[in-house]
Amino acid sequence: MSNTPALIPRPRKVTYGGGFFLLSNDIAINAAGRALAEAEYLAGGLASALGQRPQISVSAARPSISLTIDESEDGIGREGYRLAVSQDGIRIVSTATAGLFYGIQTLLQLVPGDAANGSRAIPFCEIDDAPQFPWRGLMLDVSRYYMPVPFLIKLIDVMAMHKFNTLHLHLTDDQGWRLEIAALPELARTGASRRETLIGHGNQDAATRRFDGKPDSGYYSKHDVRAMVAHAARRHVTLLPEIEMPGHAQAALACYPNLSCTGEPCEVSRLWGVHKEVYCAGNDEVFTFLETVLDETLALFPSAIIHIGGDECPKDRWKACPKCQQRIRDEKLADEHELQSWFIRRIQRFLSERGRSLIGWDEILEGGLAPGATVMSWRGEEGGIAAARSGHDVVMAPNKSTYLDYYQADPASEPLAIGGLLPLRNVYEYHPIPAELTPAESKHILGTQGQLWTEYMPTPEHVEYMAFPRACALAEVAWGTSDAGDYDGFLARLKMHLSRLSALGVNYRRLDG
Ligand code: TNX
Numbered sequence: 001m002s003n004t005p006a007l008i009p010r011p012r013k014v015t016y017g018g019g020f021f022l023l024s025n026d027i028a029i030n031a032a033g034r035a036l037a038e039a040e041y042l043a044g045g046l047a048s049a050l051g052q053r054p055q056i057s058v059s060a061a062r063p064s065i066s067l068t069i070d071e072s073e074d075g076i077g078r079e080g081y082r083l084a085v086s087q088d089g090i091r092i093v094s095t096a097t098a099g100l101f102y103g104i105q106t107l108l109q110l111v112p113g114d115a116a117n118g119s120r121a122i123p124f125c126e127i128d129d130a131p132q133f134p135w136r137g138l139m140l141d142v143s144r145y146y147m148p149v150p151f152l153i154k155l156i157d158v159m160a161m162h163k164f165n166t167l168h169l170h171l172t173d174d175q176g177w178r179l180e181i182a183a184l185p186e187l188a189r190t191g192a193s194r195r196e197t198l199i200g201h202g203n204q205d206a207a208t209r210r211f212d213g214k215p216d217s218g219y220y221s222k223h224d225v226r227a228m229v230a231h232a233a234r235r236h237v238t239l240l241p242e243i244e245m246p247g248h249a250q251a252a253l254a255c256y257p258n259l260s261c262t263g264e265p266c267e268v269s270r271l272w273g274v275h276k277e278v279y280c281a282g283n284d285e286v287f288t289f290l291e292t293v294l295d296e297t298l299a300l301f302p303s304a305i306i307h308i309g310g311d312e313c314p315k316d317r318w319k320a321c322p323k324c325q326q327r328i329r330d331e332k333l334a335d336e337h338e339l340q341s342w343f344i345r346r347i348q349r350f351l352s353e354r355g356r357s358l359i360g361w362d363e364i365l366e367g368g369l370a371p372g373a374t375v376m377s378w379r380g381e382e383g384g385i386a387a388a389r390s391g392h393d394v395v396m397a398p399n400k401s402t403y404l405d406y407y408q409a410d411p412a413s414e415p416l417a418i419g420g421l422l423p424l425r426n427v428y429e430y431h432p433i434p435a436e437l438t439p440a441e442s443k444h445i446l447g448t449q450g451q452l453w454t455e456y457m458p459t460p461e462h463v464e465y466m467a468f469p470r471a472c473a474l475a476e477v478a479w480g481t482s483d484a485g486d487y488d489g490f491l492a493r494l495k496m497h498l499s500r501l502s503a504l505g506v507n508y509r510r511l512d513g
Contacts, residue, residue, distance in 0.1 A: 005110050005123070006496035008472050009163055009479035017124030021085050023111065024063065024120070028055045031067040037234065038100040039067055045108045051116045065090040065107070067100050079165070079236075080130025083107060085122050098236045102129070102163050109161075113499050132480020133432065133447030135395050137166030137240070138404075138471060140463070143173035143251070144272075144454040146192070146218030151460035153231055158468075158504055160235035162475035167232065168240040168307060168449060171220075174250035174269040174277075178219045179241070181296050184289070186255035193217035194251075194268040197458075200416065203273045211270055216458075225300045233302075240359075241301045243293055246279045246343050247313030252289075253277050259286050261321035272455045274312045281343050282323025291350055298354055305374060308347055310360030313340055334367075341367030348373060359395065362387070374446070381434045388437055388444040396448040401430035402474065404466050405453040408509055415465070417456050424511075428473040429484040450474045461507045468501055468508035469494055 004016060027046075031039035039056045042065065047053035054065075070093050076082065078096040081103030092103035106127060112119040138159060140147065156167060171179045177191030196211040203209065220228070225239075232239045253260045254268045261280040269275060279286045298306070315336035318324040324339060333339050341364070348358045348370040359374040362383025369375070374393040377384030384394040396402070399420065404427075406420030432448040450471050457463045472494060476482040483489070494511070501508045 005112075006493035007106060007109050008490075008493055008497045009476035010481040010493070011106060011127045011129035012481050013128040015126045017086070017126070019087065019124045020121035021063075021087065021090065021124065022120050023050065023115065023122060025050070025052050026055075028057045028064045029067065030057055030059070030064045032058045033069070034097050035067040035069050035100055038097055038104060041101065041234070042067070042104045042107070045104065046111070049108065049111045049115045050120075063089045066092070067104075068093045069096065069100065071095050076128070076130040079134070079163075081106075081127075083125070083127040083129070085110070085125050087124070090122070098165075099130075101160070101236045102131075103127075105161055105163060109497075109500070113496075113503070131163065131478070133445070133478050135166055135447030135449065136164045136475065136478035137168055137395070137447070137449030138164060138467070138474075139168035139170060139242075139397070139449055139451045141170040141173070141452060141454040142178050142220075143170055143176045143244075145216055145458050146176065146178060147454075147460060147463065148218070149220070149224050149228060151463075152228055154460075154504070155463075155467075156228070156232050156235050156237050158501070158506055159237060159471075161500065161504075162472060163479055164471075164475055165236055166238050166240055166449060168242060170242045170244070170453075172242070172244045172251060172309075173248045174275045175272075176216065176218075176268060177251040177255070179225070179243075179293075179297065180219055180221045181293050182222070183292050183296065184255070187252065187293075188219045189255075191251040191255045191268060192219035194270055196270050198271050203271050209271075222300060229301060238303050239301055240303050240305065240307055241297050242307035242309055243290070243297060244309030244311075245290060245347065246281060246340060247311065248275070248309055249279050250275045250277050253279075256289065259283065259289055261317035261324060274314060276314050276316050278313050278317055279343075280321060280323055281318060281339050282321060282325070282327040287346065290347065294347075294350065295354075298351075298356060303356075305357050305359050306351055307359050307376070308344065308351075308364075310340075310344055310364040311378070312361075312363065315340075337367035339367070340364075341370070344373070345370040376449075378451070384445070385434050385436055388441045391444065393444050393446050395446050396432040397451055398430075399451070401426060402448060402450050403453070404450045404470050404474075405456065408466070408470065409512065415456075415462070417466070418453065422470070424470050424473055425487055427470045428477065428482055428487055428490055430474075430477050431482075431484065432477065448474065448478050464507040465509050468506055469498065469511070472497060472501075 029039045079098045081094040081099040083103045084091045094100045177187045180188045199210045251268045318336045375387035376395045378397045406422040407417045433442045
């Protein structure tokens with residue numbers, strides 16, 4: 001029997017001793033104070049693994065698993081931990097609950113998969129672990145297809161197992177508005193449904209395109225969001241809401257056409273791609289609308305940082321719009337790019353007055369970046385490099401390495417996807433810090449995340465198929481312990497890890513060969 005269980009993400013330092021600790025049925029968990037919630041989580045995890053729920057006690061009964069918060073523990077930060085397995089039992093120490101939680105995740109991976117059938121040996125070991133990056137995320141596009149709450153809860157659980165800490169929800173776009181806003185009821189009533197969806201590719205050719213005739217609808221009520229935020233917090237995951245502006249706004253404009261430049265009625269879009277209808281930057285009602293939306297969003301999501309989109313905003317309407325042109329003159333702006341930058345700065349001011357900061361896709365660099373804004377670099381790494389050099393924080397999300405909507409293998413043998421090609425290996429070989437950056441500039445790279453744009457993923461099962469196992473590779477990249485030179489070693493661990501995904505009912509893509 002191998003005494004090196006398959007840990008994903010791999011811890012930064014593991015030393016195995018020569019023996020095994022046997023998890024008995026009467027094992028207790030020792031924890032107190034803030035560690036108690038983590039102990040409950042561990043008890044639940046062991047209950048599924050062992051078929052029996054351990055007792056939680058405050059006294060040091062033996063044998064035991066002890067969970068300790070010790071703020072003087074150095075070199076591991078708030079998300080790191082030290083885990084020791086010896087004949088005396090199991091000990092996990094961290095400076096904070098997040099680190100304990102990650103130590104628990106590692107421990108649960110050390111428990112043999114067939115523990116319920118009697119295989120209870122956990123190898124003696126000492127693990128010293130902490131992430132390199134504070135931002136380890138996935139983005140799920142719930143606008144293009146509504147995704148049910150139980151699926152988001154499941155995704156959060158699977159993410160937590162991989163030590164991801166951020167789930168970015170793309171809540172609004174041309175094809176659907178998914179967040180209930182009490183003061184703007186049309187958004188849920190009209191914006192959350194489209195009557196049908198384009199079949200296949202071929203967006204542009206109006207003569208040949210076909211539609212599926214099937215409505216897509218759904219939105220998250222305040223109750224739904226509160227439940228998801230609370231669940232995510234217990235899993236040490238931050239839910240990052242994205243409200244797209246000034247482009248990708250057609251679902252909102254279908255509800256409130258007065259907010260577009262032309263004021264013409266439009267529908268929640270049945271097509272994919274970039275749409276010309278965008279919020280009018282010259283109309284103050286647009287800002288009243290967006291501030292109302294943001295106020296309610298901030299009240300629901302405690303995230304310190306708020307995503308405002310900012311990508312792919314065509315300037316056609318602004319060029320022809322008297323109000324936008326007037327704004328350009330009034331604000332002494334050079335052109336429509338500066339108008340976009342003015343728009344984002346205005347929203348940033350609003351957010352910062354409420355104690356939140358702003359993140360946007362890398363187009364927010366065009367026309368001058370608002371000070372203090374964080375950039376999500378998606379069109380390659382250039383935007384991220386430029387932003388880091390000018391002292392801005394960056395989340396690396398380059399399409400060529402992190403777009404989990406791209407094909408995983410030869411399109412001929414895969415379900416229809418948006419395009420591109422991103423095999424598992426390329427995800428694993430990605431490194432979030434570009435070689436061009438100096439060590440000081442590199443400090444601005446907060447981490448990385450995988451993108452699940454859902455144009456061609458209509459169901460949760462399909463999202464899982466696209467996400468896993470590539471997200472397993474990205475989890476290790478984000479934790480900072482991937483080794484691009486040892487893809488085979490990763491694959492060997494992944495083969496064992498896949499049974500954990502099966503146990504959770506994840507519809508992952510099978511490995512080739
Ligand atoms: C570009 S990435 C988009 C999305 C699409 C995606 C498809 C970004 C900021 N915008 O609207 O869904 O490509 O890969």
